[in-house]
Amino acid sequence: MRETKNKTFADKIWDSLASVKLAIIIFAVIALTSIVGTVLEQRAEPARNILILSKLFGESAAPVLYNIFDKLGFMNMYRSWWFTALLVIFSANLIICSLDRLPRIWKQIREPLNPMSEDQIRKFFITRENVLKGKPDDVRDFVKGALKTARFNYAETKEEQGYQFYAQKGGYSRLGVYLTHFSILVILIGAIIGIRFGFSGYLNLPEGAMSNVAISSADRETPLGFYVRCDNFDVEFYGKSDMPKEFRSWLTIIKDGREIVKKSIVVNDPLTYAGITFYQSSYGLVPGGLDRGIFIFNLVSRDGKGSTLNLRLGDTFHLPESDISGKIVDFSPALKFDEHGHTVTYANQMNNPAALIEFSESGIRKFSGWILKRHPETWQLPGGGRVEFIDYWGVEYTGLQVRRDPGVWIVYFGCIAMSAGLFIALFMSHRKIWVKLIENKNNTKVIIGATANKNRAAFERKIDRIVSMLSKKQAGGK
Amino acid sequence: MDSSFFFGLSTMAYIGAMMIYITYVFFKKEQVGVVATTVTIFGFIAHTLAIIIRWKEFADLSGMGFIRSAPLTNLYESLTFFVWCLILGYLVIEFRFRNRSFGAFITPIAGLALAFIDLTGVSKEIQPLVPALKSNWLLAHVTMSFIAYAAFALSFSTGLMYLIMETEKKNEPAYIFWTLTFGIFAVLFVTMGIDFLTFQVKVRPEIFIHSYLFRTSFLNPAVVVKILSWALAGTTLFLAWRYGHILRTLLVKFSITPDMLDEITYKSIAVGFPIFTLGGLVFGAIWANKAWGVYWSWDPKETWSLITWFIYAFYLHGRMVRGWKGKKVAIVAVIGFTAVIFTYLGVNLLLSGLHAYGSR
Numbered sequence: 001m002r003e004t005k006n007k008t009f010a011d012k013i014w015d016s017l018a019s020v021k022l023a024i025i026i027f028a029v030i031a032l033t034s035i036v037g038t039v040l041e042q043r044a045e046p047a048r049n050i051l052i053l054s055k056l057f058g059e060s061a062a063p064v065l066y067n068i069f070d071k072l073g074f075m076n077m078y079r080s081w082w083f084t085a086l087l088v089i090f091s092a093n094l095i096i097c098s099l100d101r102l103p104r105i106w107k108q109i110r111e112p113l114n115p116m117s118e119d120q121i122r123k124f125f126i127t128r129e130n131v132l133k134g135k136p137d138d139v140r141d142f143v144k145g146a147l148k149t150a151r152f153n154y155a156e157t158k159e160e161q162g163y164q165f166y167a168q169k170g171g172y173s174r175l176g177v178y179l180t181h182f183s184i185l186v187i188l189i190g191a192i193i194g195i196r197f198g199f200s201g202y203l204n205l206p207e208g209a210m211s212n213v214a215i216s217s218a219d220r221e222t223p224l225g226f227y228v229r230c231d232n233f234d235v236e237f238y239g240k241s242d243m244p245k246e247f248r249s250w251l252t253i254i255k256d257g258r259e260i261v262k263k264s265i266v267v268n269d270p271l272t273y274a275g276i277t278f279y280q281s282s283y284g285l286v287p288g289g290l291d292r293g294i295f296i297f298n299l300v301s302r303d304g305k306g307s308t309l310n311l312r313l314g315d316t317f318h319l320p321e322s323d324i325s326g327k328i329v330d331f332s333p334a335l336k337f338d339e340h341g342h343t344v345t346y347a348n349q350m351n352n353p354a355a356l357i358e359f360s361e362s363g364i365r366k367f368s369g370w371i372l373k374r375h376p377e378t379w380q381l382p383g384g385g386r387v388e389f390i391d392y393w394g395v396e397y398t399g400l401q402v403r404r405d406p407g408v409w410i411v412y413f414g415c416i417a418m419s420a421g422l423f424i425a426l427f428m429s430h431r432k433i434w435v436k437l438i439e440n441k442n443n444t445k446v447i448i449g450a451t452a453n454k455n456r457a458a459f460e461r462k463i464d465r466i467v468s469m470l471s472k473k474q475a476g477g478k
Numbered sequence: 479m480d481s482s483f484f485f486g487l488s489t490m491a492y493i494g495a496m497m498i499y500i501t502y503v504f505f506k507k508e509q510v511g512v513v514a515t516t517v518t519i520f521g522f523i524a525h526t527l528a529i530i531i532r533w534k535e536f537a538d539l540s541g542m543g544f545i546r547s548a549p550l551t552n553l554y555e556s557l558t559f560f561v562w563c564l565i566l567g568y569l570v571i572e573f574r575f576r577n578r579s580f581g582a583f584i585t586p587i588a589g590l591a592l593a594f595i596d597l598t599g600v601s602k603e604i605q606p607l608v609p610a611l612k613s614n615w616l617l618a619h620v621t622m623s624f625i626a627y628a629a630f631a632l633s634f635s636t637g638l639m640y641l642i643m644e645t646e647k648k649n650e651p652a653y654i655f656w657t658l659t660f661g662i663f664a665v666l667f668v669t670m671g672i673d674f675l676t677f678q679v680k681v682r683p684e685i686f687i688h689s690y691l692f693r694t695s696f697l698n699p700a701v702v703v704k705i706l707s708w709a710l711a712g713t714t715l716f717l718a719w720r721y722g723h724i725l726r727t728l729l730v731k732f733s734i735t736p737d738m739l740d741e742i743t744y745k746s747i748a749v750g751f752p753i754f755t756l757g758g759l760v761f762g763a764i765w766a767n768k769a770w771g772v773y774w775s776w777d778p779k780e781t782w783s784l785i786t787w788f789i790y791a792f793y794l795h796g797r798m799v800r801g802w803k804g805k806k807v808a809i810v811a812v813i814g815f816t817a818v819i820f821t822y823l824g825v826n827l828l829l830s831g832l833h834a835y836g837s838r
């Protein structure tokens with residue numbers, strides 16, 4: 001008594017987990033709840049979501065609604081227990097539904113074809129009938145040729161009044177759907193591996209500095225197992241605008257005191273070492289370090305010879321073959337001249353670094369001027385020489401995302417397999433064809449029956465081509 | 479001759495074709511139909527040339543090489559590409575199904591969309607790319623997404639036409655659904671048009687939405703106008719519901735059967751879905767992983783793509799596995815494309831206003 005009751009209960013659960021109805025319900029539930037997750041900001045300060053809710057529902061309702069949504073886990077919903085549960089049910093549904101159906105599908109694929117009676121052939125979705133001149137023995141080769149051209153690997157039986165040919169192909173395309181379904185599971189597994197065994201953090205590395213840890217999201221330091229050093233960082237702009245064209249960090253990986261890898265990275269082109277990937281993500285000025293950098297100038301004398309200078313704020317340098325000396329007295333990370341010709345610093349990034357240099361001849365102050373990185377005309381000196389501003393080094397940091405995701409290749413593999421499965425499932429079909437030749441007063445009646453599990457119209461066009469091929473061949477053969 | 483000349487040419491051709499197709503539907507003269515198709519093809523060729531020329535202009539300007547310079551980087555360029563795919567899809571259907579009446583529905587969308595882009599001054603400037611956008615994955619992602627969107631747009635119009643043809647009673651849910659959808663689209667289109675014509679500003683779309691959209695109507699500072707707009711919108715919806723059946727009598731004149739519409743809806747989704755999966759979701763994820771080191775971060779745009787994907791998965795399973803036919807799945811097809819529009823425009827325009835980020 002209890003046995004059977006248990007069994008029916010288990011059966012019921014199995015049946016509902018195997019049903020496509022459940023799948024459809026889950027599609028709808030995931031889609032609908034996800035909408036809420038795009039309206040509310042995930043993992044944000046409470047104030048931001050209260051603001052959003054008050055924009056939508058008014059000031060008075062917002063705090064109450066916030067509490068309700070917060071209790072339901074909507075502030076971090078994609079990691080909430082119920083969203084996880086939805087995904088678990090979704091996966092169970094997918095597995096059980098596929099297991100439930102696969103044996104039947106497998107049988108349909110493997111089932112050999114049998115010759116059919118005339119009546120049976122006429123009942124197929126696609127039927128064609130045609131009369132060709134000559135006995136079945138004469139027509140036989142045309143039919144074989146046509147089937148071969150259509151790439152059917154046919155079987156043949158001799159019958160009382162003639163022959164029958166039958167063939168099928170594309171049976172395995174029935175598995176495309178299951179490839180898609182299982183790939184979805186593969187993707188989920190890859191994602192779980194990434195979450196369980198991966199690491200995600202960031203690292204703000206000043207020029208010249210190195211680090212053997214990255215900061216994870218909870219402000220914890222995670223050891224990398226090696227050092228990464230930022231040798232240089234540079235931003236390139238579009239023309240003279242302030243729109244960044246590219247920002248680039250020159251990184252070096254150092255392990256056991258040896259430099260192992262050197263690579264410059266930009267957005268979309270990261271550096272990977274020992275499974276850990278460094279992505280260029282942001283940049284900025286080292287706080288409080290603005291006057292501690294090194295100016296790199298290129299000093300070009302009148303005859304065009306250049307020499308590099310590394311200087312600090314307050315340093316003095318001499319121009320070759322003259323009594324003139326320059327002293328760096330001021331610095332601005334982003335200098336421009338306003339309409340009155342006054343200098344202003346317009347941004348707190350190194351958009352257009354500039355140095356104010358005071359020139360003296362034999363110890364007497366002669367003139368001073370700004371040297372801007374972006375405006376070559378400021379480089380010219382009265383003596384004929386030139387000072388070029390190459391870089392102000394050591395004051396910027398590069399913002400790196402640091403990640404390790406051992407699951408990502410599993411996810412990619414799953415994605416590609418899923419897409420392949422979809423193309424197979426939606427564009428390929430299992431096609432079957434029977435061709436019966438019946439002798440009819442020195443002529444041959446050709447009866448064709450065909451069916452496909454999908455895209456029947458396309459198959460029908462193909463059958464029509466076979467038919468016209470047959471008549472043409474015969475016309476040509478006579 | 480620059481790209482805008484050819485864009486202008488194709489816009490005019492599509493609008494001309496629209497009128498000829500409508501004439502064709504009413505008079506059913508074969509010659510008229512041939513002219514309509516010819517004009518459409520002419521517009522399509524001009525459109526293709528325009529895209530290629532713009533591509534070259536951008537490549538010369540940016541010096542980034544040909545592939546990276548594909549003209550798909552901003553709203554203007556992607557909308558034009560979308561229209562291009564739509565026309566291509568339509569031409570395929572016209573030849574496949576040997577039926578032209580459908581053109582009377584598609585060419586207006588194409589012509590109006592191009593004219594709309596032109597009138598509203600969606601910025602046509604060729605803009606330099608921010609670093610994150612310089613990626614071949616992004617190019618594949620955007621191209622394929624728009625091909626899929628165009629397929630979904632086709633399924634949307636055939637789905638809607640199906641509903642128009644197959645609903646008879648004013649109190650049946652499918653009728654209420656399509657008349658309301660139709661009404662809402664009409665209201666949005668008209669109010670946005672009034673905004674554009676009133677303010678005549680050429681700013682980035684995000685800024686337009688933020689500071690100008692619906693300021694002449696629903697968000698008008700004058701309370702009277704505001705209330706009036708809402709009332710008018712309500713009236714429009716009511717009228718759509720009250721007189722929606724007139725459209726049906728019009729459609730019956732077309733030589734389109736509901737079965738054919740159902741078939742085209744399915745075919746378009748069957749083509750769009752795998753392309754969207756591979757191009758929209760997978761390539762998008764690979765690009766995000768290259769640029770930021772996460773293939774999936776549940777940001778609103780990604781999540782909306784996923785929602786769209788689930789809606790179409792819902793459609794495929796409902797139709798193919800559960801055997802739903804007709805109105806039920808047509809409604810899903812219509813909802814699916816609404817989600818596409820939201821993924822593409824709504825997320826940038828509406829949600830970013832709500833979230834006040836938009837830095838990325």
Ligand code: HEM
Nearest residue numbers: 018019020023090093094097177180422425791794798799
């Ligand atoms: C979002 C994830 C899913 C995607 C992308 C997907 C995709 C597909 C596609 C493309 C088809 C072929 C439809 C056709 O015949 O044209 C299909 C069929 C099917 N799907 Fe899914 N599917 C998903 C999830 C599920 C789930 C969770 C179930 C659970 C029951 C399920 C059950 C089925 C079944 C039973 C079929 C019919 C198989 C057959 O014809 O032999 N699918 N799916």
